[in-house]
């Protein structure tokens with residue numbers, strides 16, 4: 001029986017390994033982590049992350065061929081294939097602080113693998129890492145190899161939170177990079193055979209190591225760039241009377257552009273886009289490519305601009321101050337169907353409003369009050385915050401808001417600011433609300449109170 005061990009039981013390690021286990025009954029999969037509360041939660045009825053469909057997959061194979069354990073060394077020693085799926089946050093100190101990826105967790109995992117291994121291993125980079133990381137890992141592993149043969153593969157993960165299980169069941173592609181040597185090709189083949197249990201062969205791409213590592217950063221940069229592009233357009237739409245949804249639809253009909261990922265928003269969030277673009281920017285700078293670095297930096301600058309623009313709209317609409325005014329914030333996670341608050345634009349929006357002394361009440365069915373308090377207490381540089389994986393109790397009860405009742409109880413004029421273009425603005429206007437929708441023609445009220453973006 002092939003044995004897989006995954007180091008890191010987070011948003012990637014947990015769901016990815018659960019899907020491998022459910023699709024490959026002949027493989028034993030053990031997910032290990034240094035965090036006991038996290039492992040305990042994976043072994044309980046309340047999983048540490050909320051992801052539609054995850055409970056069912058875990059329940060189907062946990063205790064059969066899927067295990068969660070804190071006994072990291074034992075399971076690493078026994079494994080044939082080791083996935084490393086630890087966090088790789090942005091460095092907050094020292095060389096490259098604010099941009100470069102912090103590989104502390106990766107390095108300690110690699111050193112531990114070198115220490116405890118007694119048989120040949122395939123070590124798979126699942127975490128998103130800077131291009132050329134495999135070379136550094138190879139050095140750590142082979143430095144003290146005791147005759148053990150290590151093959152390093154890059155197998156970046158492309159799942160998006162909120163749709164992780166669907167994405168893993170039907171990936172657009174699986175990417176495997178390896179050394180172009182006979183041993184390297186053999187290792188690539190071994191990993192390919194795992195995925196071939198459910199992924200069609202034509203969707204499994206094999207490349208060299210550096211292409212695989214860089215493709216992950218490139219994919220996230222391209223995706224985030226689309227959002228910044230449409231968000232930049234949303235500002236111009238508001239200034240001209242164009243409607244960003246109509247513009248997105250019209251351009252998305254061009255098959256070269258395509259319709260996906262063109263929704264204007266208050267800005268992208270999540271643990272990946274900003275971190276990975278900053279990392280890309282740093283790599284470009286280190287390779288003497290400042291023009292390329294500046295090009296990608298703009299994607300983040302527009303994202304920051306979009307968040308400030310939203311806050312400015314709120315404040316300027318209410319006579320340039322929200323001091324003492326009660327603002328309800330509906331939704332705090334970085335997107336729907338997740339409880340993850342890493343880099344959520346809601347943090348910046350709430351901080352902007354609190355900075356203007358608003359009274360802010362926040363609600364998100366997937367996020368605990370403690371988590372929100374921690375997020376708002378953190379200063380901007382604490383990019384990775386390990387507390388985010390506390391068990392949550394997913395509530396699937398959908399509650400419809402009674403906007404008429406809400407309106408009746410609010411001070412007038414009453415406002416709704418929609419950072420995701422999800423409310424029915426016409427209906428709300430009929431009730432009497434002044435509504436701001438990103439990138440849509442402005443209400444007369446808002447036109448008279450131009451925001452300084």
Ligand SMILES: NC(=O)c1ccc[n+]([C@@H]2O[C@H](COP(=O)([O-])OP(=O)(O)OC[C@H]3O[C@@H](n4cnc5c(N)ncnc54)[C@H](O)[C@@H]3O)[C@@H](O)[C@H]2O)c1
Nearest residue numbers: 008009010011012033034035086087088105109127128157
């Ligand atoms: N979150 C996503 O949607 C997503 C998608 C694709 C790729 N990625 C990438 O995957 C990687 C992991 O992301 P994540 O969101 O799962 O992170 P996470 O913080 O949710 O999980 C990482 C886990 O690794 C554990 N860990 C750290 N060092 C360890 C060690 N030495 N030994 C054992 N366990 C250790 C931590 O305790 C934590 O539970 C990152 O590089 C990220 O960029 C994330």
Ligand SMILES: O=c1ccn([C@@H]2O[C@H](COP(=O)(O)OP(=O)(O)O[C@H]3O[C@H](CO)[C@@H](O)[C@H](O)[C@H]3O)[C@@H](O)[C@H]2O)c(=O)[nH]1
Nearest residue numbers: 157158159160161227261262263265268269270272334335
């Ligand atoms: O048209 C869109 C699409 C997304 N978003 C926002 O963009 C952010 C990121 O969304 P999404 O990409 O769906 O979620 P992530 O879980 O961050 O997934 C991204 O980051 C992962 C980590 O690297 C990759 O694996 C995925 O392929 C990549 O989509 C969220 O705040 C969304 O609300 C928009 O504003 N407009």
